[in-house]
Amino acid sequence: MKTYAAMAVLLAASAAPALAEESGADLYQVYCTQCHGVHGNGMGINVHDMSVQPRDHTDASAMSARSDELLFKAIKEGGQSINKSVLMPPWDGVFSDDEIHRLVEHMRELCQCRHGTG
Amino acid sequence: MHAALGSALLAFAAGTASASGTELLKNECSGCHDLTGPAPATLQELRERKGPDLFYAGNKYRQEWLENWLQEPTRIRPAGMFYGKLVVDGEDGIDAIDESGLIDHTALGEADAKAAAEALMTLRAGDDLVNPGEYKEGSIGLSMGELMFDKFRGCLACHQIEPEYGGLSGPEVYTAAKRLQADWMISYMRNPQAWDPRSFMPNRHLTDADLQKLVHYMRALAEEME
Numbered sequence: 001m002k003t004y005a006a007m008a009v010l011l012a013a014s015a016a017p018a019l020a021e022e023s024g025a026d027l028y029q030v031y032c033t034q035c036h037g038v039h040g041n042g043m044g045i046n047v048h049d050m051s052v053q054p055r056d057h058t059d060a061s062a063m064s065a066r067s068d069e070l071l072f073k074a075i076k077e078g079g080q081s082i083n084k085s086v087l088m089p090p091w092d093g094v095f096s097d098d099e100i101h102r103l104v105e106h107m108r109e110l111c112q113c114r115h116g117t118g
Numbered sequence: 119m120h121a122a123l124g125s126a127l128l129a130f131a132a133g134t135a136s137a138s139g140t141e142l143l144k145n146e147c148s149g150c151h152d153l154t155g156p157a158p159a160t161l162q163e164l165r166e167r168k169g170p171d172l173f174y175a176g177n178k179y180r181q182e183w184l185e186n187w188l189q190e191p192t193r194i195r196p197a198g199m200f201y202g203k204l205v206v207d208g209e210d211g212i213d214a215i216d217e218s219g220l221i222d223h224t225a226l227g228e229a230d231a232k233a234a235a236e237a238l239m240t241l242r243a244g245d246d247l248v249n250p251g252e253y254k255e256g257s258i259g260l261s262m263g264e265l266m267f268d269k270f271r272g273c274l275a276c277h278q279i280e281p282e283y284g285g286l287s288g289p290e291v292y293t294a295a296k297r298l299q300a301d302w303m304i305s306y307m308r309n310p311q312a313w314d315p316r317s318f319m320p321n322r323h324l325t326d327a328d329l330q331k332l333v334h335y336m337r338a339l340a341e342e343m344e
Contacts, residue, residue: 034286035275045205045215
């Protein structure tokens with residue numbers, strides 16, 4: 001009986017769709033560019049009627065003023081969590097922590113900057 | 119006796135319609151729509167998805183709307199199924215959608231639309247995610263609703279609340295209440311990833327009260343559009 005139960009658990013686990021590991025660049029292209037733009041400059045297709053323009057991730061001076069931890073928090077918990085716009089939603093339901101770290105890395109590539117180096 | 123025979127004939131007729139509708143879905147719709155699931159688990163699959171998944175259509179759509187829309191389809195997603203495929207540099211420096219790449223949905227004749235809508239209502243994956251009767255009738259003023267949709271919850275960033283006003287990457291919401299079952303809207307807004315793990319609609323951690331009010335608002339928008 002226990003064996004059957006264990007098998008059932010294993011089967012259930014294998015039936016759940018496993019989400020593949022995706023690169024920071026790919027995640028950014030799929031999820032972030034709708035607002036932040038395909039060039040990362042804050043000029044995505046959604047911005048026409050926005051009351052606050054999305055962050056320009058290529059802006060080295062603004063981006064270097066923000067720590068990786070702050071960027072991580074903004075992505076995971078949304079703009080309001082760092083006293084920024086409600087238009088930036090929390091992405092914790094979509095991305096794993098690892099994926100958010102990869103996104104932060106990708107944003108550092110877009111701005112060609114690190115925290116405190118602008 | 120006659121009544122019993124009548125019921126049997128009705129059942130037979132319904133069965134026949136459903137069988138032809140199911141065939142129609144397989145032959146005409148499955149090229150662009152997933153009728154069996156599961157939803158995309160990778161970004162590659164997400165990018166390649168041509169139309170909304172239909173394996174939970176019976177939980178998601180209103181049959182009457184399906185039947186009408188299939189005869190006179192209109193565009194629901196201003197930037198297509200996946201906006202990323204059609205983005206081009208805009209003249210004003212803002213990314214734009216290459217509308218020449220948008221694909222119009224096929225229109226069906228009345229009988230086929232009816233059969234397809236009936237068959238779609240039998241596709242009921244996700245039954246366990248919907249609480250039947252969870253939405254309670256209520257109302258909200260359009261301006262209060264908009265304040266919530268835009269300023270408090272930020273939904274306007276991706277969704278249009280009237281033609282040409284709002285974000286382009288998500289489906290428009292001014293006909294959402296006509297298209298969608300209220301209980302499904304609540305379930306999807308509560309946890310989009312439960313239905314579609316790679317959906318680019320994030321979970322906004324809406325409260326139960328928010329969910330009810332947002333459905334009130336979408337119903338008000340749909341009425342306003344009439």
